[in-house]
Amino acid sequence: MTAPVTASRGRVPASATAGRGPLGGASLPTWLAAAAAGMCAAAGWLRVLPGTRMALLLALAATAPLLLAAASRLLRRTASTRDTRPDGGPRPPTAPPPAPAPVSRSVPASTPVLMPVPLTLGLSLAVAAPVAAAGFWGSPARFAQAAAAAVDGWAHLLATTVPAGPAPLLATGPFLLVWVAAAITGELLARTTRAAWAVVTPAAVVFAASCALAGGTAYAVTAAAAFTLGGVLLLRARARDLRGPVPVATRPARVARVARAGAAAVAALAVAAVVVPHLPARPRVDPRDHVTVPDTPLTGVNPLDRVSPWLSTPDTELFRVTGDGPLPQRLALVALDAYDGRTWTSTARYRPAGSGVPHAPSGGRRLTVEVTVAGLGGVALPAVERPVRLDGPATLAVDPDTGLLLDTGGLAPGLRYTMTSLLPAPPQPADVDAAPRDPAPATALPPGVPAEIDALARTAIGGETRPGAQARLLAAHLWARVRNDPGSAPGHGYGRLAAVAATGVGGAEQIAALYAVAARGLGLPVRLIVGFTVPEGANGLVRSGDVAVWPQVRLGGLGWVSFGPTAQAAPGWQAAPAPTAAPLPSTPPRVVPGAGVPTPGDRLASDGPLPVRRPDWPLIALIAAAVLATAWLSPRVGRAVRRRRRRSRPVPADRIAAAFQEVVDTAARAGSPVAASATVRQALDRVDTAIDRRRPPDNDFAPRQADLHVLRELTERAVYGARPLTTAEADDAWARADRLRRRLRRPAPLRRRRP
Template structure:
């Protein structure tokens, strides 16, 4: 046993403060795992301060007192709360402190920041209220780990608070940029180092475990870091964002952009916005994917963003999935009403304008209605495909595609409208002989272009009745009618569709193009497996537009795509000379396995934890016994005595700190009979001689001590039974750290 003022007491103090250093580093590493939420730059100083200050405070409060004990825990709790409030006010919440909103910012950060983060596209903006969550979690982890290290003898317990924070960071950072392999490897190494430091507080092997164990732990952490990317993992991580309802954008536009098309076409020279870009591309405004039989609307679930827009869920990386080209633009708002924000194809980054984003479609909406003169920069990804990509594409079968096949009867309808069957016959006639999905989609677009005329004076509307009139009698319409008709007709053929409202062309104005109201376009898109949403243009050219000297050609990417689609529609429909035209049977939709219920994951996790616990409680005593048998003779005799006390615990021995060695021997004799005295009495004599003799014991004395202990263990097993001894081994106290007993 070590006493204050001895070399052993100095070593214990060094180990104690080394443990605090490791727990502080572990809490800081857990905080760095939030880099997938905010980025490394904003998180690094917050995690560093929040880990260091409470650890230092706990270390000061554990200093020597007259009583020899640390300060009561309630004093540490009160002081750490006060220290946290002061530290947060002068660091993370310093802007709120200067403008007098500190209480509100602190309340919002502690109570509501987690939900705001879950409804924000990652990386989240480094707002003080958001970063306060990191500060408070890391602070609690550092304080809890330090107090556990100072007040308990359990080796691994101080790691638990930091691991809890690490888990919270992993959940909040799912699908965020970057990787947590580095912090995870560092956490494993620090946990191993902490266990090594706390494994020898009673003397014994000294610093030798550290000298060997720390390099070994570092090597294992490095191997884990390098090998982790190659571990095959097929399951998607649990994403808590799926359980949190994202708030809609503020002041959503009450008028659909599709309903504005007719009015815009009647005032064609009104400039709505201007675009500066190196290439001409169609600019989309809104994505409308839900049709109720009367109107098209959006199912977008908008979320705040820190200027980043996530990649499309169906974006492919193979060459067969098409190529992606980056297109930067600078857009200046003029007379564009509403909150929908224009951008080319799918935006990936928006700067200069606060927006909310629908992660599924990439549609943008402003937090507030757009104003004349607002300017922002947007970087988009333009998807391009070649003839081989389109020819080999099949129809998408995912949940989004299935939803894009629905043809509701209409509000309040109790039976299907008669127009649906007429639409189906029309679509089948327009695509007769098509042998592939891309041919059906392209032929339908070509047919509508030649079937009806472009007329800006056509009455607006896109319900079943209005589309039926457009296709059967009127045969004149605006892009609204052509696109809506295509989307409904394609759905009757099993092609998942949605509608895009945007702008094409524009009038040159210096280095920019002015997008006028007359440049509005509506086009449908069809979702193909591996390609995502592919646009089609069923709208004929406006009469007289080619003579307009101010008109600019449509987007270059769109022109190329239309030529490919026209070539696909014009191919011989039998698949080659001499072949009979055949229409392949529609492929059965791929059966999608239903997601496993939550309780399966919970049961699996519980099973793994139970197996790990059983393994630990069976393995730890074996390792502890092996460690006790090694070392110098005095340590081996002390280890044999501790092992004997564990044996006697199985027959009822409880507290041993107030008993002498011979009193323990008499207890064993009373429970096990006189045979136990033959081993406990000489073992007690060896322990006392080791404790008080001026010279160290010889190795043979240690061998005798372990021989008596082993025979005593066999007597205990015969008395208590193996089943009872196993039950006691399964108790959590078998994981307690090996503490020296009074001799």
């Protein structure tokens, strides 16, 4: 007499139903868990392409292919299992089914013949194309545009900052990716009963792709937790399919195991919440950094050359800034970081802007403003350093390195855009003085630096060797020794800057350029910022006379720090030197007639690394040891509790079946799992083989065979026998099971650890 491994009194053997579900090789909970995992993975794309419509379409893409696959499976199964004879009459009664046989490697006779995978995926895509066309392009008839966007849209998505706008060209590709992954998952669920990890793989690919394009530590942790939850649900449902029906007697133990697993998961999340904030921060890998995209250079008239004309006609209205709170004190127009000995230019490469700006700072005061262009002209747009969110025309572009903006279509009067920026706290003068030199590339100078500039730099710093202190002293020296004259001769070449250094008179942009050249001569990475101040009492109206130029020095741990080597000068203003030169606050005092502009350069933007808290390595090591100890002890304690409950069952037949199951579980942990469709004899033969691989002593063969024989007979009587068993027989079964378990725990030779 034989019995299946998972059978218990009054239950249908697992082998009688394995692989025969109406939905194929998986049960309904498995399909639902697969849909949950797919939707969690698809939700990752909302970080790249946010919006309600995108969320609804991604949910549709994650579930519709599964519904199509399930419906197709049901229709084919219904057509192949009609209960009729060839002549249309009723099918005669059939004889009782024979004893169950192993079916883990066979296909049931009622299983319908499935279509080839390429054909089913092709049909699914044929449905997806018009759905994408209707969802993104407004009409199902535009499926040709949707198909083209599925191919070309990825390049445009890599060229656009994230979060990207809801453009159909950008959103179609991710939608179809989620659809194809769900279609593959549906085919795997319908065709296989054992490829659990293969079912998770399509959703994992979708999730990994979204993380690669989205980034963000907090988001990655949250999304990973959600996707992991969906994957665990799926794998657990698949494991239930493989085990077959759950015996009534083992359900309490199953519930206890689920509770322990949930507690372990909560503990792991708690440990992660403690450990992750202490880990060292590292820059995120962005695939855009490794892909050549069609960047847009800054074209047109150099903004530095427009400073003098703007100052000569100071009343021209350029743009207006509005906001719900305090207005920004300054806005940057362009960053100039290349110098050829005659003029400063920008090496920035702008790319199409979504609603976000990459490499944004992680902290600071949030400020949202709207800018309306008037007579500014050109292509560069004023920006509050450093923006993190944008809302403007589709022609908006952003430089990922500086966060500065331009409009590829040119600036027309009436152009509006909104930006949200994070203003970091200004560094203290002591922090600036102590900051080391940052290994930034902005230190190159063409040959032929005039001696007047070198002498000015050496005089300014004296014997100071600290880079931050050198930058501050140089700004203070120029503030005190060089007079700002808006009417001075234009030019930024070596000759004109040498004259400014010698005479002590120059325009605002010339003094800033002189500072930049002198600082680079000292080995400091420096760039020039052309921008504007927002005057007090003008209701956010910025005129041409509000133009400003200031240098920024990149210092280690602080990023780009702005310095003020010159007082803002305009008709009617009196430039008064400040007693000291320290970094300006990020929100400097308002400039009023008759007062000088404070000197210290503010940290308008921080493109450098933010200070990172030093990890508490002893605490991390203690937590890691606790996690490892918990991971090692939890399954052993759980098995001991389960074994005690099995051993103490009140019914002797249930105790005998539990003893047999304990031996089977031990064999599985020893590397010899028993198929769910195996009979008792086949299962114990598998156990015998597993013990034999461990090379037991020669005198152990006869006692082992006796234990196997008695346990087999007692188990078969417990499952199918009509005569009640005694407590003594149950005790005998457990004694023999304990001896078999000890044999299975014997170490195996290294070459034969795995069967």
